[in-house]
Amino acid sequence: MSAIEKLNDYVKNSGLKISSQRNHILKIMESEHIHRTVEEIYDIVKKSNPEIGIATVYRTVKLLCDAGIAKEIHMSHDVTRYEIVSDNSHHDHLICQNCGKFVEIESDIIEKEQSKIAAKNDFELKDHCHILYGICGDCRKKNKKK
Amino acid sequence: MSAIEKLNDYVKNSGLKISSQRNHILKIMESEHIHRTVEEIYDIVKKSNPEIGIATVYRTVKLLCDAGIAKEIHMSHDVTRYEIVSDNSHHDHLICQNCGKFVEIESDIIEKEQSKIAAKNDFELKDHCHILYGICGDCRKKNKKK
DNA sequence: TTACCTGCAAACAGTTTGCAGGCCG
């Protein structure tokens, strides 16, 4: 099921309404597999729809999260980004503290271990946040040169 | 080396100064192994020192982080807490989304796997954030009753 | 005595909310 379909579903089931702005914002978040901040989304939407207010972006992003279509990620310690969740794959992140470059990572071993830990402590696992911070190869080279 | 000693060291080496407020705040953060928010620390300090301003707490907490004595944790998606780091043990967290209860967890398997992933992507690992969110046994029981 | 430190209040950034009008269904 595509994200737009999911949105339509959710909107119907909740007695909400579809709007061009909502579709528009979702489309932007889907295009390119990039994690954006609200500010960034706002800037892009504004290009084709200068009327839009940032409040609408905030409201829509939150709605998408409620609908399970998007997800919040705290990339660095004070930047909130959003990504569209795909049905089949879960991933975590490895981020360069210097240049912000990031890699999406997956690890069955870690996922399994997480489940074990949750079970051992009698927790029903709902979600997790796993971000590795480091310095990428490029940045290490650049810093040496200086 | 105790946290207070570490603070003294750091302060001397950086040309800073010790103050009763700084010691006071550190003492509170050390007492009980709890992760507190700035607001909570502020409330506690105020009891014995009503004069103190919250800005001082923010400044001190930041200083302690710079000194490597404390560490920021983003417990839930918009609450920042701080914990005193102990020299010997690293741990991550498992948090109940319902009641806020948390368990500190350690896993060699995950730590090793993280290093591997970082190495594979040519990152020099500096830090990581690993938090599991779930519902604890008590809360699951309570919810059933309702 | 010289920085540094503190409390206060003002400034800020990110996010939320109330309102009056617009639009979907």
Next chain:
DNA sequence: CGGCCTGCAAACTGTTTGCAGGTAA
């Protein structure tokens, strides 16, 4: 047509900063 949605601006929250006076070294 009713209720949700939007843009705008004002409100709010968590955090930072500038300033004038206080204090450690």
